[in-house]
Amino acid sequence: MSTVTTGVPAQDRTSAGAAPAVRVADAAVAYDSTTVLSGVSLEVPAGEILAVLGSNGSGKSTLVRAMLGLVPLSSGSVELHGTPLRRFREWGRIGYVPQRLSAGGGVPATVREVVASGQVVRRRRLHRATAAERAAVGEALEAVDLADRARDSVHELSGGQQQRVLIARALAARPDTFFLDEPMAGVDAASQRALARTVTRLSAQGATVVLVLHEPGPLEPLIGRSIVLSGGGIVHDGAPPRPEGDCARPGHEHVHPHADPDPASAALPDIEVPRRG
């Protein structure tokens, strides 16, 4: 039985007055002189699963990168867990899986090695992995259904399996706040289901998950709130929009979550998720 664990502090899971996991206030981002986002404000409460939707080039990745300080704001501000980004130091709480990153790069690393590399952010100094850290790697691999591939080179895996390795690498550090940029892009159906199970488990533990999505796919039933970016700003913030008009046509460009009367999560196996004391 899988036992993936996040480091969600008890006060963040239970306190109604906890700071939002992410607060963006009147943010603008420009690349060279081209403004990509402007006047963007939103709060992501701790424990929420937020989907960031929008057409190609609408600024979804840019927004997530701005939330993490990976692109500078030209105006506005970002806070993570109540702390302005420039003073935020609890990076061990943050798990980020960027878009289109290939696991392992040119290094012939095994699946287990790549996943273990996610724990470096938690370590104060170099030391051999503790039993608890090795266990966390095992749990992370179980969580994405890749425990049986731990000794294989990441290059032997499919694109979808490599994406799962990257998510396991983020899980291994036991963060409580995840930013997943298009985790389903180019991912096979089995990997999509595994990712959906992982997000379900994280959500059950109270983790915050910000997902950039083109195709909600199996994640659709999990998404309680979505924002849609267009024209550099947020044009929808609330329940996942339902398809209507042109958007209801097959092959429409904007992809929104669609209501599912038979949530996939109902079919998921019971998973024991121990909380940290």
Ligand SMILES: Nc1ncnc2c1ncn2[C@@H]1O[C@H](COP(=O)(O)OP(=O)(O)OP(=O)(O)O)[C@@H](O)[C@H]1O
């Ligand atoms: N480093 C960069 N330098 C210059 N322009 C950039 C850079 N990164 C993104 N852009 C531009 O900013 C705009 C928003 O890009 P972004 O990747 O945030 O959109 P997106 O909604 O995530 O797109 P996609 O769905 O295609 O991934 C696009 O016009 C893109 O070309």
